[in-house]
Amino acid sequence: MQEIAFLEPDPAIMARREEIAAGLAALLSGEGLVTDPRELVPFETDAFTAYRRVPLAVVLPATTGEVAAVLRYCAEQGVPVVPRGAGTSLAGGAIPQEDAVVIGVSRMSRILEVDYDNRTATVQAGATNLSISDRVAADGFFYAPDPSSQLACTIAGNIAMNSGGAHCLKYGVTTNNLLGARLVLMDGTIIELGGKALDAPGLDLLGLLCGSEGQIGIITEATVRLLARPEGARPVLFGFDSSEVAGACVSEIIGSGIIPVAIEFMDKPAIEICEAFAKAGYPLDVEALLIIEVEGSDAEMDAMLARIIAIAKKHGVKSVKESQSATQAAQIWKGRKSAFGATGRIADYICMDGTVPLGQLSHVLRETYTIIERYGLRVANVFHAGDGNMHPLILYNVNDPDEAQKAEAAGADILKLCVDAGGCLTGEHGVGVEKRDLMLHQFTETDLNQQMAVRAAFDPDWRLNPSKVFPLELDMRKAS
Amino acid sequence: MAAPETLTPASEAEACAMVAEARAAGRTLAISGAGSKNAIGRPVTADAAIVTTSLSGIVEYNPEELVIVARAGTPVAEIETALAANNQALMFEPSDWSRLLGSDAGQTIGGIAATNMSGPRRIIAGAARDSLLGVRFVNGRGEAIKNGGRVMKNVTGLDLVKLMAGSWGTLGLITETAFKVLPRAETETTLVIDGADGAEAARLMTAAMGTSAEVSGAAHLPAALSGAVLGAGHENHASTLLRLEGFADSVAERIKRLKPQIGTGRQIAELDAAASQRAWIAIRDVHPFADGSDTPVWRISVPPMAGHTVAGQILGAAAGQAFFDWQGGLVWLRFDGGDARADLVRGAVATHAGGHALLVRAAEDVRARTPVFHPEPAPVAALSERIRASIDPDGVFNSGRRAFNSGRDAA
Ligand SMILES: Cc1cc2nc3c(=O)[nH]c(=O)nc-3n(C[C@H](O)[C@H](O)[C@H](O)COP(=O)(O)OP(=O)(O)OC[C@H]3O[C@@H](n4cnc5c(N)ncnc54)[C@H](O)[C@@H]3O)c2cc1C
Secondary structure (H helix, E strand, O other): OOOOOOOOOOHHHHHOHHHHHHHHHOOOOOOOEEOOHHHHHHHOOOOOOOOOOOOOEEEOOOOHHHHHHHHHHHHHHOOOEEEEOOOOOOOOOOOOOOOOEEEEOOOOOOEEEEEOOOOEEEEEOOOEHHHHHHHHHOOOEEOOOOOOOOOOOEHHHHHHHOOOOOOHHHHOOHHHOEEEEEEEOOOOOEEEEEOOOOOOOOOOHHHHHOOOOOOOOEEEEEEEEOEEOOOOEEEEEEEEOOHHHHHHHHHHHHHOOOOOOEEEEEEHHHHHHHHHHHOOOOOOOOOEEEEEEEEOOHHHHHHHHHHHHHHHHHOOOOEEEEOOOHHHHHHHHHHHHOHHHHHHHHOEEEEOEOEOOHHHHHHHHHHHHHHHHHOOOEEEEEEEHHHOEOOEEEEEOOOOHHHHHHHHHHHHHHHHHHHHOOOEOEOOOOOOOOOHHHHHHHOOHHHHHHHHHHHHHHOOOOOEOOOOOOOOOOOHHHHO | OOOOOEEOOOOHHHHHHHHHHHHHHOOOEEEEOOOOOOOOOOOOOOOEEEEOOOOOOEEEEEHHHOEEEEEOOOEHHHHHHHHHOOOEEOOOOOOOOHHHHOOOOOOEHHHHHHHOOOOOOHHHHOOHHHHEEEEEEEOOOOOEEEEEOOOOOOOOOOOHHHHHOOOOOOOOEEEEEEEEOEEOOOEEEEEEEEOOOHHHHHHHHHHHHOOOOOEEEEEEEOHHHHHHHHOOOOOOOOEEEEEEEEOHHHHHHHHHHHHHHHOOOOOEEEEOHHHHHHHHHHHHOOHHHOOOOOOOEEEEEOOHHHHHHHHHHHHHHOOEEEEEEHHHOEEEEEEOOOOOOHHHHHHHHHHOOOOEEEEEEOOHHHHHHOOOOOOOOHHHHHHHHHHHHHHOOOOOEOHHHHHHHOOOOOO
């Protein structure tokens, strides 16, 4: 496994830095332009921190009109563009390149309208995921997709990565909760997709937009679906002696017709890391832990839990611990949601995101340990068991180039394993640069050429986030 | 116009060869499954038909994995039977417009995907496109393309699955679909609120959807149409229906909670599971308008609260009837006369918060002169055209329907 390659910056563009900065400055209001080298540093990477590229300039437009003007200018000048939300991508989707202008939507963060009758919220694309739920919580509503990064990540980034979260087993991911979007194309054209109706006419461009990783346009507004908050929610901890048994238990719960809101899995290393960090009361004497959350009134939760516990007992569950209070419930989720952060405190890590068919979970988990052992590394597994979305966190030391390379190689092996088991490279984090060079393991060249041709219908000159998603060796010009 | 020749590929490879050959010869192809929806849209004018009925059969179904993979021409009935045997179902409740369109052709799973056919549960469980995990299709170059997969979560590459869902055969020939499935609910009960008018019904349904009762169907039938859905005893009573599904104890509990929350002094009856199932099938499949005629029937999709206003405006200007699914946001509207009145319908949609209208049924000559699919704003139409060209560069597929959302003439 070699280093991930980036496109060579275009020296002609680099040489025009000042002229381009001046051109951009004329298009932007307020503090909209960043060119000071020190102020550019925070934009040099995202949460895939092993790679960094300082961009030519960063613009932070305040309106859709400014976004359109900047895109039109960049199109005319032949300057590549990298869209950016909060920069929490784990796949390097928001990492700039030296000859590119970063367009960040973080200044466009207002919630524009909440419509309880139609149960929608219309927000500017830089609004954080959590700000929507926070805004409507007092009225008994919420926005369902809840990535662990929800305090920081933006709706724009969520749409671009089609992000999920712990509760998407029941409520779906971003694409299932998005009703409309305002999109600015590379030539500055502004288009509206969808609205407050439950479906839209014509080709499903909104569906295409979700997961398009900043390559078909810049999102400046979104209309999302709100849901009524359940009466109550109760996470329960189930400890098992082995991951296999925990996996079998998950299969049977789902097969029996129960769809809990969340079924999260942790293996022993993950339990230890999270417990040390969050003091959530996780059992430390088990090999595998399931956090299963049920929702409803007390009576409903009691009834559903009774069913789940009966199944777990059949599978020889070692410990069952119900949260007794809202504080305890919050504690349990804090442990799970801070899994990445807590891991980051003890080591550097890269987080894999392959998804596998439910029946393959145990097999893939076993093979994952084998791969990790082969490279002499450590791994902690926390993942969304209900939908087969695995998150092995491969621990390594970023300052040890040899280990860093091993970690990347192990990650690649694990993702190939997921694909070979009938799954895919990424369930919710996106391809970015991280998995770009593995795409040919999952798709044929013909498949990818077709995807690139569709992408080129939006951006024929390949200026939007150009070095992401598709292997660089495929000739993107051929697609258009 | 009947196509002179029908191609019936028996494998994806054969389909690729047929498409490549048609492309090379400059011939156009009209795609269909069993043909139940051929009477929708501009009459397709193509040199030959290509049908998926021989691309049939379930490829992979392991109930534990909650996914069913089937060739595009597999009858929906076969899929539903296989799922029912394992107590599972397609969550989006595919609708079947055969009776409405006077067709007995049956539906294929590829047709469901290509038209994004979604029933009443759309309001809580998503549309067909939300359950569609993966497709294989043949593009206009005669190449077999795979997109998506058979896992629940997948963001690997551009989501062409969504693009194919609801593309009405204008992009490519779907050869295989992978749908997510879930266990069927143990039981269901439907509350029937008696006597509300359209505006009040909209408020009641909105109130119900704003609770945590997980209502999985919300529909309203005016007095004249109630009987066609609910049968004897309900004629001439406007009925507002709210469905709850799940385990029996949970359904009972939620009904208890819901009733006071929707706040109505009106009488509320309960339909048991069997009666509830019958009612929702009738709503799903548009039975109130399945009258054997070809008077125009519109499917109008607007924000839920706008449905009754839009219908009111249209029916204030022309005689007809309307009923409402999807919390009021899905309006089914039939005119008494033969004229489709597209400008009236789309004018009303445009004045009330936006949405779109599809002319589902009309006589062939009416369809030939009406933009059946909702016209799109110019930049979106231009973009859609470029996308079509990127998948089917020479316009091999469904040339008549192809102009479907640019609103341009088919010619
Ligand atoms: C601790 C941690 C936990 C996480 N947990 C989860 C999780 O549970 N589930 C999950 O799915 N993800 C998770 N993530 C990943 C990440 O938070 C998501 O991918 C998120 O949606 C990225 O949003 P962002 O605003 O940070 O976008 P960025 O990282 O800034 O950008 C992400 C992508 O979106 C594009 N983009 C940004 N803005 C726009 C725009 N306006 N228009 C078009 N394209 C745009 C970028 O070019 C890039 O390709 C986690 C990340 C961290 C660091």
